Amino acid sequence: MKNVILRGALFLVLLSCNKNKIPEGILDEDKMVELLVEIHFVEGLVSTFPVHYDSSRVLYPLFEKEIFEKHQIxxxxxxxxxEYYMRDAKTMDRLYARTIDSLHVIEKSGNQ
Known part of the structure; x- marks a missing residue:
């Protein structure tokens, strides 16, 4: 019985140690923020085009594709x-806070 409890405790310790590690194939938070900033910037840009909504729905994926090609992702x-980051509300909140801050800086500086 003690052996089962010790193995269970060891498993929980090992599981908690991996909590902060990002799995392979998942972008780190900095890269996610960088991409989210560009994606939201392009969404805003496309929404200002003097075209019908249907046309903007065709244009947006083209811009999004360019972003992914630019970053080779x-x-x-x-x-x-x-999807990985959305599993943790606090992490997503932090990512979007950083994204919004970056968009505000871009807006104030007039760059991009």
Whole structure:
């Protein structure tokens, strides 16, 4: 019985040690923020185009594809990373706080 309890405790300790490690194939938080900033910037840009909503729905994926090509990241890796980070509300809150801060800096500086 003690052996089972010790193994269970060891398993929990090992599991908690890996909590802060990002699994392979998942983008780190800095790269996610960088991509989210560009994606939201492009979303805002496309929404200002004087075209019908249907046309903007065609244009946006083209811009998004350019972002992923620029960063040499497949869209599947981005989506998998987004799903991974969405499992933890605090992490997503932190990522989006950083994204919004970066967008405010871009807006104030007039760059991008």
């Amino acid at each position: 497949p869209d599947s890796v981005f989506r998998r990373s987004l």
